[in-house]
Amino acid sequence: MRISPGALLVLIAVSIPFIVQSRTVAAFIGLDMSVWQMIALGTVTISAIILWAVWPEKWLPGRPKLEEG
Amino acid sequence: MTTYIERFPAEARVIRSTFFTAFIALGIGALFGLLQVLHRTDVHRLVDSADYYHILTIHGVLLALTFTIFFLAGVFTWGLTTSLDRGVVDVRFTWAWYGLMVGGTALAAIPMFGGLIDGIDMSAGVLFTFYAPLQAHPLFYLGLALFIIGTWLAGADWIWTYLAWRRENPDERIPLPTFMVLTTTLFWYLSSLGVAIAVVVFLLPWSLGLLEQVNPLLTRTLFWYFGHPVVYFWLMPTYMLWYVLLPKVAGGKLFSDPLARVVFVLFLLLSTPTGIHHQYLDPGIAEGFKFIAMTNTMFLLLPSLLTAFTVVASVEHGARQRGGTGYLGWLGALPWRDPVFTGMALAGLMFAAAGFSGMVNAGMNINYLVHNTFWIVGHFHLTVGTAVALTFMAVTYWLLPQITGKPIWSRSVGLAQVVTWFVGMTLMSNAMHRGGLSGVPRRTAEPQYENFDFTPAFGTMAELDAGVVIGGSLLFLSAVLFLGNVFVSLTGGKDLTSIPENAYAEALSGAEDGPLILDNLKLWLVIAVLLVVLTYALPIGAIIDRGGLLGPGGSPYPLVVESGRAISIGLGEVVA
Numbered sequence: 001m002r003i004s005p006g007a008l009l010v011l012i013a014v015s016i017p018f019i020v021q022s023r024t025v026a027a028f029i030g031l032d033m034s035v036w037q038m039i040a041l042g043t044v045t046i047s048a049i050i051l052w053a054v055w056p057e058k059w060l061p062g063r064p065k066l067e068e069g
Numbered sequence: 070m071t072t073y074i075e076r077f078p079a080e081a082r083v084i085r086s087t088f089f090t091a092f093i094a095l096g097i098g099a100l101f102g103l104l105q106v107l108h109r110t111d112v113h114r115l116v117d118s119a120d121y122y123h124i125l126t127i128h129g130v131l132l133a134l135t136f137t138i139f140f141l142a143g144v145f146t147w148g149l150t151t152s153l154d155r156g157v158v159d160v161r162f163t164w165a166w167y168g169l170m171v172g173g174t175a176l177a178a179i180p181m182f183g184g185l186i187d188g189i190d191m192s193a194g195v196l197f198t199f200y201a202p203l204q205a206h207p208l209f210y211l212g213l214a215l216f217i218i219g220t221w222l223a224g225a226d227w228i229w230t231y232l233a234w235r236r237e238n239p240d241e242r243i244p245l246p247t248f249m250v251l252t253t254t255l256f257w258y259l260s261s262l263g264v265a266i267a268v269v270v271f272l273l274p275w276s277l278g279l280l281e282q283v284n285p286l287l288t289r290t291l292f293w294y295f296g297h298p299v300v301y302f303w304l305m306p307t308y309m310l311w312y313v314l315l316p317k318v319a320g321g322k323l324f325s326d327p328l329a330r331v332v333f334v335l336f337l338l339l340s341t342p343t344g345i346h347h348q349y350l351d352p353g354i355a356e357g358f359k360f361i362a363m364t365n366t367m368f369l370l371l372p373s374l375l376t377a378f379t380v381v382a383s384v385e386h387g388a389r390q391r392g393g394t395g396y397l398g399w400l401g402a403l404p405w406r407d408p409v410f411t412g413m414a415l416a417g418l419m420f421a422a423a424g425f426s427g428m429v430n431a432g433m434n435i436n437y438l439v440h441n442t443f444w445i446v447g448h449f450h451l452t453v454g455t456a457v458a459l460t461f462m463a464v465t466y467w468l469l470p471q472i473t474g475k476p477i478w479s480r481s482v483g484l485a486q487v488v489t490w491f492v493g494m495t496l497m498s499n500a501m502h503r504g505g506l507s508g509v510p511r512r513t514a515e516p517q518y519e520n521f522d523f524t525p526a527f528g529t530m531a532e533l534d535a536g537v538v539i540g541g542s543l544l545f546l547s548a549v550l551f552l553g554n555v556f557v558s559l560t561g562g563k564d565l566t567s568i569p570e571n572a573y574a575e576a577l578s579g580a581e582d583g584p585l586i587l588d589n590l591k592l593w594l595v596i597a598v599l600l601v602v603l604t605y606a607l608p609i610g611a612i613i614d615r616g617g618l619l620g621p622g623g624s625p626y627p628l629v630v631e632s633g634r635a636i637s638i639g640l641g642e643v644v645a
Contacts, residue, residue, distance in 0.1 A: 006406030006484060013488045014418070017495045024503075027527040035532055 001054055008053045012046055019045055073147065073471035073571040079160045080150050081472040083167055087143035088465070088472070090171060091136045092552060095458075098132035099548035101125075106497070106541030110534040111517060116185070121514035122194040123184040129197025130181065133299075133453055134216070135174055140461045141306040142170070142223050145250045147468060148309060149227050151571055152244035153234040163226055170219030177212025180205060196512060200292040201272065201285040210273040217265055224254035242580040243588050245326050246313050246573060252333040253305040255594050256298070259601060260341045263294030271619075284620040286353045287612050293344035294605065297366075300449075301340040303457040305333065310464050311380045311417060317574035318410045318467065319403055321387025324379050326576035327583025332379070334587060335372040338597050339365055342604035349436045353615065358608040359433055365604065366431040373424055380417060386577065408483030412463020415491040416456050423451035426502060441512075444505025447498040455494045462551050463487055469555060471571050474563040478554055486550040489543050497540025500533040509533075 003011070019042040026033040033041075074081040101124050107113045108121055116124065146163070150156055157163050183191035183206070193205035199213075227250050231243075243251070267288050274280045312329045316322055323329065345362035348354055385399055393402030404410045426448040429435050439445060466483045470476050477483060507523045507530075509516050516523075523530050586592070 003401050004406055006411070007401055007403075009484065009488055010405045010411055010415070013415070013491050016492050017422070017499070020495060020499050023527065032527060035528065 002057050003053050011049055015045055015049060071570060072565055072568045074474045077150050077156050080146055080156055083163045084143040084146050084472045086167055087139045091139035092555060094131040094135035095548060096552050098128050098136060099545050101128040103541055103545040106537050108514060109516060110538050112538055118514035120185055126194050126196050127181050133197050137303045137457060138220060144306050145227060148246035149230060149250045152246040155234055157226055157230045158233050166219045166222035166226060169222060170216050173212045173215030173219055177209050180209045201283050201288040204276055207273060207276040210268045210276055214268050217261055224257060227254055245329060246309060248330055249309040249333050251590055252337045255590060256337045256340055257302050259597055260295055260298030263291040267291035280619060282620040284616045286616055290609060290612060293347040297344040297347055298340045300452060301336055303453050305336055307457045307460045308376055310460055311413060313573040315380060315413045316383035316387055318407060319384045319387030320391045321383055323574045323576040324382040325578045326580045328375060328379050330583055330587045332372040332375050334593050337593050338600060339369050342600045346431050349433055350440050353612060354608050361604055363431055363433050406484060408480055408487050409463050409467045411484060412487035413460050415487060416459035419451050420456035423448060423456060439505050441510060442505035443501045443509040443511050446511050447501030447505060450494060450498045459487060459490050469558060470568040474565050475558055475561050476564055476567050478557040478561060482550055482554050486547050489547040493540045493543025493547060496536045500536030504533045
């Protein structure tokens with residue numbers, strides 16, 4: 001994993017306000033997003049975060065390995 | 070390595086008692102919070118809507134006053150004794166103020182809960198904002214008065230202990246945590262004076278029948294004289310923990326001790342002359358005085374922004390000490406598995422959002438859009454409900470072992486708990502803010518009306534209600550996880566070897582780098598008093614002059630109307 005499980009949990013939690021507020025941002029630019037569309041966007045976003053976090057670090061050569069929290 | 074309980078066993082007993090009292094209040098308050106969200110959204114109404122206001126009062130008083138102030142009293146006692154490296158002068162006095170606060174709370178609780186029981190002819194359904202014309206049973210006001218006096222004695226205890234240390238160390242700079250305790254105490258004496266006068270001089274005699282009537286605008290103004298500053302009585306200990314403990318658990322040092330002192334001096338000066346911004350819609354207070362309150366409130370953003378800079382810089386220093394690199398890569402090196410760090414970090418993040426919604430509240434023009442709406446409830450659940458409450462819960466995972474000698478039962482449950490609180494508050498406060506923008510009122514048992522639907526800017530009211538219910542339920546779950554973790558930890562055995570040393574963060578730039586005048590608390594107190602006199606003398610004088618010291622109240626018309634009429638008459642004469 002690129003980050004510790006604790007950091008992953010926090011990253012997912014912190015993404016939730018952004019997902020929730022994505023409807024507000026969309027409404028500002030005239031896009032009417034339904035709750036289900038927001039949930040779908042959230043699912044994709046969180047899945048991407050998890051995928052990024054669990055992807056083996058060796059796929060990114062040269063990246064320094066951080067100390068686990 | 071020495072833990073707090075080994076160094077200060079007598080003080081540790083008092084702090085344990087303040088924490089346990091706070092946790093009992095948290096448990097009851099959280100339960101009543103859940104009942105509220107279920108009731109308002111019409112998911113389940115356990116009580117009659119007339120009794121909703123008793124539940125709201127219990128929720129507000131137990132969480133906003135009892136939980137917060139008992140906890141911060143314990144935190145301040147810990148910070149003072151740890152940083153001075155000496156115990157309190159006389160622990161019997163410490164027990165005395167604790168006992169007075171408990172006694173006051175118990176007295177106030179009798180009518181608060183009595184209102185829910187048919188056989189008891191007492192009531193205190195006056196909400197946390199307990200000004201006239203709503204009237205509570207005299208026991209409620211008497212209890213509040215004793216509670217406030219208890220906090221004053223606690224402050225006297227801290228000052229007494231500091232003065233004893235000063236005699237032993239005449240040439241030392243005031244240690245930072247003690248400096249923060251002292252500035253907060255002085256600010257609290259100044260700001261709680263308003264509610265003390267409101268309760269003792271007006272509301273208590275009125276409830277006893279000794280006064281026939283009171284001036285509602287005067288009691289409102291005296292309440293808000295205290296009602297906004299009390300936010301800083303919760304926030305200043307929270308800031309203290311962000312300054313002295315967060316950098317330590319992040320693995321680093323405080324960025325700047327003098328900058329932290331500047332922040333607390335600014336809070337002492339600016340926190341009190343701001344309360345009128347809660348009264349922008351009150352007739353009887355001239356617009357000019359409201360403008361002054363708005364200006365003072367906006368100035369309060371400065372210490373908060375200084376804090377954001379200093380705390381983030383300190384945390385970044387800690388991350389780099391742990392091997393973090395890059396512009397943002399250092400974030401990954403922070404101890405995210407530690408509920409103490411994560412809880413405080415998430416609380417700080419939420420507080421940034423609270424600052425933005427607070428600017429809306431503070432602005433005279435846009436405040437009219439959200440005044441007395443659900444927006445305000447969303448705002449203060451981000452400030453006291455997250456920045457303060459989540460920090461206090463997170464810090465418990467560090468302080469509880471220090472004052473009991475018992476390790477936390479499960480740090481993983483602790484991590485899940487702080488994250489659950491963050492997610493729950495995200496959903497609930499977002500829905501509250503959006504509901505407020507649609508005009509949904511606060512302090513209302515049934516915000517559903519016949520032949521009328523609120524129209525959110527997007528989405529539906531049902532979605533907002535769902536956000537409130539799901540968020541509120543997650544918050545209750547988080548409170549249960551927290552209290553369960555604390556309870557199971559207390560049933561475990563002592564293990565002092567697994568508990569870190571009792572200490573707080575050192576500073577990269579220490580007190581010696583700041584000017585001595587920062588420690589001149591008498592000077593700052595005098596300036597703070599002058600600012601309060603300048604802000605409040607004229608409006609309070611005008612309120613008494615127009616409505617009388619004992620009522621019947623202010624003019625039903627805003628003063629600006631009278632001015633406008635004068636101008637129109639003048640113009641009429643000119644035209645004629």
